[in-house]
Amino acid sequence: MIEQLFDIGKISIEWTSREPLTGSRSTETAHREILAGGVEPRGTKAAIPTARRGVASARAHRDAVVDAVSGPIVRRARVEHSGIRRRRASGGTTPGHGGVGPRGTSRRDRAERHRRARSSPLPPSGVRQATPRPSLRLRCVSVAPEPAQNPGKLQTSGKLQTSGQAQASSVDRRPMIAPSILSADFARLAEEAASVGPADGRPGADWLHVDVMDNHFVPNLTLGLPVVQALRAATDIPLDCHLMIEDPDRWAVGYAEAGAHNVTVHAEAAADLLGIARDLRAAGSRAGLSIKPNTPLEPYLDVLRHYDTLLVMSVEPGFGGQSFIPETLAKVRQARHLVDTGHLRLLVEIDGGVNAQTIEAAAEAGVDCFVAGSAVYSAVDAGEAVEHLRSRAVAAASAVHRTAG
Numbered sequence: 001m002i003e004q005l006f007d008i009g010k011i012s013i014e015w016t017s018r019e020p021l022t023g024s025r026s027t028e029t030a031h032r033e034i035l036a037g038g039v040e041p042r043g044t045k046a047a048i049p050t051a052r053r054g055v056a057s058a059r060a061h062r063d064a065v066v067d068a069v070s071g072p073i074v075r076r077a078r079v080e081h082s083g084i085r086r087r088r089a090s091g092g093t094t095p096g097h098g099g100v101g102p103r104g105t106s107r108r109d110r111a112e113r114h115r116r117a118r119s120s121p122l123p124p125s126g127v128r129q130a131t132p133r134p135s136l137r138l139r140c141v142s143v144a145p146e147p148a149q150n151p152g153k154l155q156t157s158g159k160l161q162t163s164g165q166a167q168a169s170s171v172d173r174r175p176m177i178a179p180s181i182l183s184a185d186f187a188r189l190a191e192e193a194a195s196v197g198p199a200d201g202r203p204g205a206d207w208l209h210v211d212v213m214d215n216h217f218v219p220n221l222t223l224g225l226p227v228v229q230a231l232r233a234a235t236d237i238p239l240d241c242h243l244m245i246e247d248p249d250r251w252a253v254g255y256a257e258a259g260a261h262n263v264t265v266h267a268e269a270a271a272d273l274l275g276i277a278r279d280l281r282a283a284g285s286r287a288g289l290s291i292k293p294n295t296p297l298e299p300y301l302d303v304l305r306h307y308d309t310l311l312v313m314s315v316e317p318g319f320g321g322q323s324f325i326p327e328t329l330a331k332v333r334q335a336r337h338l339v340d341t342g343h344l345r346l347l348v349e350i351d352g353g354v355n356a357q358t359i360e361a362a363a364e365a366g367v368d369c370f371v372a373g374s375a376v377y378s379a380v381d382a383g384e385a386v387e388h389l390r391s392r393a394v395a396a397a398s399a400v401h402r403t404a405g
């Protein structure tokens with residue numbers, strides 16, 4: 001771990017990374033650029049004026065730093081202490097819902113005050129400027145890119161073309177299998193997890209898929225945070241938490257904090273998809289976005305640039321053991337194309353009705369990670385079922401490669 005502490009103007013930033021960050025700019029340069037307002041980090045335009053003005057917004061500043069400095073490789077960033085005082089208008093406190101003026105002033109008054117504040121080096125009348133002092137301590141933990149053999153790592157070597165539409169980029173993908181514990185025996189979850197883990201020279205499941213259902217977003221109720229915490233302690237298999245719940249804006253980050261490797265929310269349920277992705281990554285997990293079979297991909301293409309995984313549902317969410325909906329593969333092909341052409345950088349997952357018969361079509365379409373519930377846990381040997389599914393996916397992906405080559 002390398003720790004760096006920068007004092008830039010009145011803001012101190014502590015930076016911790018496992019290795020020096022590489023890229024077009026150093027962390028120090030990036031921080032300086034952010035504070036000078038001269039950088040436009042990916043997707044965080046809104047945060048920059050806040051940081052530039054020095055107005056207290058530890059969270060916005062953190063997000064700006066996180067996105068600008070190293071984008072997707074930053075895994076954790078949290079503000080340890082924020083002492084910057086908010087601007088206060090005399091005689092009133094700052095309202096909490098987006099406004100910045102004193103209570104009772106009109107929107108026009110506030111807009112005018114903002115305009116003057118921006119064009120003048122002096123604080124606007126009636127507004128006390130934040131005291132210039134080292135007051136914000138931002139601690140960012142950057143995790144070095146995962147080694148090539150890690151689950152989910154996309155390798156840019158090799159020449160495996162990943163969809164029927166044979167793209168220019170060369171991405172070598174090892175199909176991943178994520179058994180869904182929805183089909184496991186809930187009374188023996190630790191054993192069920194172990195049954196798909198590495199054994200007898202078998203690599204085992206790449207991820208363990210955990211279906212969280214709230215009986216509101218879907219008509220079924222399964223498990224929640226305490227079970228995820230218990231599973232986290234019981235297995236080393238990375239947990240892939242699929243939240244089929246309402247208001248994931250409120251709950252998702254808890255799963256990341258509980259140690260989930262990937263936390264997926266539904267596009268149909270979330271209010272602030274950008275905020276969720278940011279919070280999940282900041283809490284140390286990957287951010288996943290899921291869409292139901294009838295939800296199109298197009299409206300989410302922009303926001304997906306901030307996500308690490310896309311979970312295409314190939315059944316209506318809610319229950320295991322349903323039949324695979326082949327039409328959903330069009331979205332897989334679309335996502336695959338965008339990944340292969342460098343427009344998106346994420347892992348494509350499919351969930352629902354995946355078995356030895358359907359996995360090949362999904363692999364040909366370009367899926368990276370296959371969620372399978374009943375096909376694994378209804379088998380006599382769950383571990384063997386994982387390997388069988390993986391070998392079918394490898395064979396199908398290789399066939400596509402040969403055709404494309």
Ligand SMILES: O=C(CO)[C@H](O)[C@H](O)COP(=O)(O)O
Pocket residue numbers: 180182183209211242315316317318319320321322351352353354371372373374375
């Ligand atoms: O999210 C899910 C259902 O909503 C499950 O993960 C999925 O259905 C897996 O079960 P199966 O492989 O038996 O279809």
